[in-house]
Amino acid sequence: MKIAIYHNDNDHSVEVLDELKTKILARDDADIIFDDAHPDIVISVGGDGTLLSAFHAYEQQLDHVRFIGVHTGHLGFYADWQDFELDDLVNSLVHDSKESVEYPIVQANLFFTDQTQRTILALNEIVIKRSFGTLSAIVDINGDYFERFRGDGLSIATPSGSTAYNKAVGGAVVSPSLEAMQLTEIGSINNRVFRTLGSPVILGASDVISVKAPDAETDSVQVAYDTLHFVSEQIEKIEFKIAPTKIKFAKYRHMNFWQRIQTSFIGPEEK
Ligand code: NAP
């Protein structure tokens, strides 16, 4: 089995990285080699943000890579192994069950005014905004006119990303067992000209959300996806859909999504 360890640079992550490597190398019953270029397993050491970066570093290899997140800060959503559980983790690697849990990801196809195209993927969400002023956009669903948006921006989130930015802008938390993507409005202006639904919309596997700049208003649109972003003055249209590939996490133990939500956002019951 080939393993890559992806980490952030904070001191504790580097310590955990060293400790993890030492523990793996100490196991002579293990058939494990380190291979950053073509790994079977990518272990992210850091926070959820680190796992998002690891996802993008290996997004071309989603068909065979399985991810594992070790967190070195507070409890993460993707990074759900704790730094004191490394022995358990190494044991699971040695006796790899090959099982995985798959979560849906979103894809955006961007069409530029110079006729070029670009495809991006996101594990959490893709957010479009204008650098200054409001974003004005015509939203079609499955090829038909849906609404005319004006406001701060639009977010299209995955189920596992629904607890991140999406939640902060009033979106629902969605189980990653559902093949879904969620469109949420960020600061929409509603009047007789700009009329939007006003509530988050959850769409399914065959749905396509298309966002077009009305008229010639293509100036400086900011596209933020997970930990990445770029600005372009030439975006004509963006089509969002659930990507054909999913992210795989190594399933070495039961990952309880709802328990993670409970611990992160609510905490123990007051007696
Ligand atoms: P960051 O500023 O460190 O991320 C913001 C927080 O979101 C961090 O606490 C991060 O956890 C957490 N987070 C990331 N993915 C999550 C998920 N799926 N569920 C719940 N919390 C999650 O920036 P970053 O580390 O580069 O992460 C990028 C993400 O930040 C974006 O994908 C977006 O979702 C989120 N974000 C949120 C807001 C907002 O809520 N207003 C604004 C901008 C970006 P860690 O500390 O473990 O990394």
Ligand code: MN
């Ligand atoms: Mn972060």
